[in-house]
Amino acid sequence: MALDPxxxxxxxxxxxxxxxxxxxxxxxxYSAVKAFPKNLDKAVLIVIHRKKNFFSEIEKLFAESxxxxxxxxxxxxxxxxxxxxxxxANYHTLIEKDRxxxxxxxxxxxxxxxxxxxxxxxxxxxxxxxxxxxxxxxANPDGAEGLFKLRKNGALTIAQNPxxxxxxxxxxxxxxxxxAQYVLNTKEILELFQL
Amino acid sequence: xxxxxxxxxxxxxxxxxxxxxxxxGFDFSSYTKASLKRRVTRIMQLxxxxxYDLKHVLVNDKGFFQHFxxxxxxxxxxxxRDPSFYRAFNEQVIPYLSSYQHTKIWCAGCSSGExxxxxxxxxxxxxxxxxxxxxxxxxxxxxxxxxRKGIYxxxxxxxxxxxxxxxxxxxxxxxxxxxxxxxxxxxxxLKQNTLFSVHNLVSDNVFNExxxxxxxxxxxxxxxELQERILDLFYKSLAPLGFLCLGxxxxxxxxxxxxxxxxxxxxxxxxxxxxx
Numbered sequence: 001m002a003l004d005p006x007x008x009x010x011x012x013x014x015x016x017x018x019x020x021x022x023x024x025x026x027x028x029x030y031s032a033v034k035a036f037p038k039n040l041d042k043a044v045l046i047v048i049h050r051k052k053n054f055f056s057e058i059e060k061l062f063a064e065s066x067x068x069x070x071x072x073x074x075x076x077x078x079x080x081x082x083x084x085x086x087x088x089a090n091y092h093t094l095i096e097k098d099r100x101x102x103x104x105x106x107x108x109x110x111x112x113x114x115x116x117x118x119x120x121x122x123x124x125x126x127x128x129x130x131x132x133x134x135x136x137x138x139a140n141p142d143g144a145e146g147l148f149k150l151r152k153n154g155a156l157t158i159a160q161n162p163x164x165x166x167x168x169x170x171x172x173x174x175x176x177x178x179x180a181q182y183v184l185n186t187k188e189i190l191e192l193f194q195l
Numbered sequence: 196x197x198x199x200x201x202x203x204x205x206x207x208x209x210x211x212x213x214x215x216x217x218x219x220g221f222d223f224s225s226y227t228k229a230s231l232k233r234r235v236t237r238i239m240q241l242x243x244x245x246x247y248d249l250k251h252v253l254v255n256d257k258g259f260f261q262h263f264x265x266x267x268x269x270x271x272x273x274x275x276r277d278p279s280f281y282r283a284f285n286e287q288v289i290p291y292l293s294s295y296q297h298t299k300i301w302c303a304g305c306s307s308g309e310x311x312x313x314x315x316x317x318x319x320x321x322x323x324x325x326x327x328x329x330x331x332x333x334x335x336x337x338x339x340x341x342x343r344k345g346i347y348x349x350x351x352x353x354x355x356x357x358x359x360x361x362x363x364x365x366x367x368x369x370x371x372x373x374x375x376x377x378x379x380x381x382x383x384x385l386k387q388n389t390l391f392s393v394h395n396l397v398s399d400n401v402f403n404e405x406x407x408x409x410x411x412x413x414x415x416x417x418x419x420e421l422q423e424r425i426l427d428l429f430y431k432s433l434a435p436l437g438f439l440c441l442g443x444x445x446x447x448x449x450x451x452x453x454x455x456x457x458x459x460x461x462x463x464x465x466x467x468x469x470x471x
Contacts, residue, residue: 075415075444076422088444090276091415094229097205102227103415103444106234106269122229125205148197177197 007182008195010156014132016079017042017193018123020116020146022049022138024166028186029136030061033084035190038067042132044084045073045093047119049112049138052090059086077101087114094122110142120146129154134189135180136160138170148179158182158189202236207246211235214253219260221334222397223267225421231267238266261337269416270338273354274309274368276411277443278361281317283463285363288438289321292406298327301405301432303396304413305331308342308389309355314409315385316371320364324388330403332394342391345381347372352379396425401432408433412442419448426452430468439466 017040019029025048036044048058062084063070070084071077077085079099087093091103093114109115116135120143123131133150135143137160151157159180162168174180184192203211208231212223223231239249252259275281292298298318302311311331318327333339352368359368372379394402396413408429414422426447429439439456441464447453456466 073444074446075442076419076448091444092230094227094233096227096229102229103412104230104233104269105271105412105415106230107271118233122233125229125232179197 003188003192003195007156007192010129011132011192011195013130014042014127014156015081015130016123016127016132017044018047018120018131018133018150019044019136020047020120020133020138020143020170021136021160022112022116022140022142022167022170024137024139025170026058027166028160028189030065031186032190032193033062033070034065035193036066036068036084037194038082040068040082040193043079043081044068045087045119045123046084047087047093047114047116047143049114049116049142050089052113062086073101073103075101075103087119089114092118094118095126097126099126110140112140112142116143117146121149124149124153124155127155129156131155132158134158134160135171135174137165137167139167140169141173143170144173144177144179147174148177151179151181156181158184160189161185203232203239203246205232208232208235211249211253214250215260215263218254220398221264221395225397225418226416227418230269230416234267234269238263241266265335265337268335270306270335272306272309272412273358274313274352275355275358275362275364276310277463278358278363280411280440280443280463280465281313281362281364283460283465284440285317285321287459287465288407288440289317289323291436291438292318292323292327293321295406296326298323298406299403300327300329301403301408302329302331303394303408303410303429305333305338305342305391306335307338307347308345308391309347310409310411311342311389311391312345312371312381312385315381315389316364319371319385324384327388329389330405331389331391333391334393334395334397336393339391339393345386346378347381349374349377349379396428397421401428403432404434405432405437406434407438407440409440411440412445414441414445423449423452430455433468435468437468439468440464441466 159171159174162172459465
C-alpha cells in the first residue's frame, strides 16, 4: 500500500513527532530511531513505559544508533528541532506553551509513569495540527485517550497495525475509540519518516 | 463515538489562579501551566464539576479549598526516591556533615515527610542523628499533620523496600519502624530532631541558616523565574559551603547561579554554596 498524499503533507507540516508504546514497542521504535535522517526537521518525543530505578540501556542503545542528537528529558528543556527526547522513568513528561518540557511526579496513569496519555494530551494543547503521533504495541490502553485528544486538536494520528504488534491492546484501544486516523504497519511508518 | 473528557482552557486556568490568590492568598501564577491544568481538570472530573461550579465552590466553600489545595499541589512522594541520590549523598555529603558540630537541614516541600525521614535514617546510620536537626516545610497543612505523625501504611513501606535496598543501606526499611497491624510508625528517636511547619516558597522568606537544603521534585512545578527566586532564597538560607540537593531532573541553569554553586554531583544535582 502506498502512502496517500494527505498523510505525507500532514507529516511534512509537523514540528513534533510523538512515539508511544509499551511491551513490544521497543523493536519498532528502535528501528524508527535508527531510520531517522540527521535532518528530520522535527523534534521527537519517545514515551515508553519502563520501570523506575533500573537504568535501562534504552538511552545508550538509542544514542548509539541515532543520527539525530538524543537526550533524556530534563525539567524545562527547550524543545529543539532535530533532537530526539526520551521521557524519563518515574516522571510524567508534559509540554508547556513556550514549547519546553516540564515534569510531574503525580500518580501513575494506567500504572505507568511516564504515561503516554499525559504526554500526548499536553502536546495536543500546544502543537495542535503541527504534530504527528504514533501509538505502538503495548499491553494496556494508555495512550489511546491521548491520541484521541491529539486527533481532536488536528494532529496526524497513527496506530501500529494490531495484527502486527507484539501486544495488540494499546493500538487496538486507540482504534476502538477512533483515535487513529491511520492504521499502518511498521514498514509503512518507517517509510513515512523518510519523506 | 468516544467523547473526550471535559478539560479546562488556559484563560479559565488564569481565572482560577486569580480567584484563589484574591480569596485565599495562595499565588499559583508562576506554577507550570501544563501540570496545573491537568490537576484542575482532574478535580473537575472527580467532583463532577463544570468550570462555573468549580468557581462557585471555590468562592463559597472554605473546606473545598483545602481539598483543592491538596489536589493541586502534588503530594506524591516516596522514601528513598532515586536510590542513586542517597548513595551519592552518603558518599559525598555525609563526610562533610560529620565534620560539623551541628547540622541544620531544611527539607523544603516535604509533603507527608517521607523524604525528611529518609534523611533522618541516613543520618542515624552515620551516627549523626543527635547533632542534626531537620526542618520540614510545606504549604499543605494536612500533609504536615501526616509528616508529624510519621505513620505510613504498611503497603507503602513495603513499596519503599526496593528503594532502600538499592540505596545500599544496611538492614531493612522495616528496622526503622514499629509495625502495628497494617500501619508502620517511624521510631520515636528518628522523630526527635525534626520539626514540621508551614512555609510557602512562593511568598515566605529566610527563617534560619542551614548546612543543607533538600528540595527535590518541587522545582518541576515552577516556572524558571520562580525557580530562580527560590534559588536566591536558598542561597541566602545556606551557611558557607552549605549543600543544596535538587531532584535528579532539576538542574541549575542560570549563569549567575552556576557561579554561586559548585557542582558536587552532576547526575544527582547536588550542589555546594561557594562565595558568601
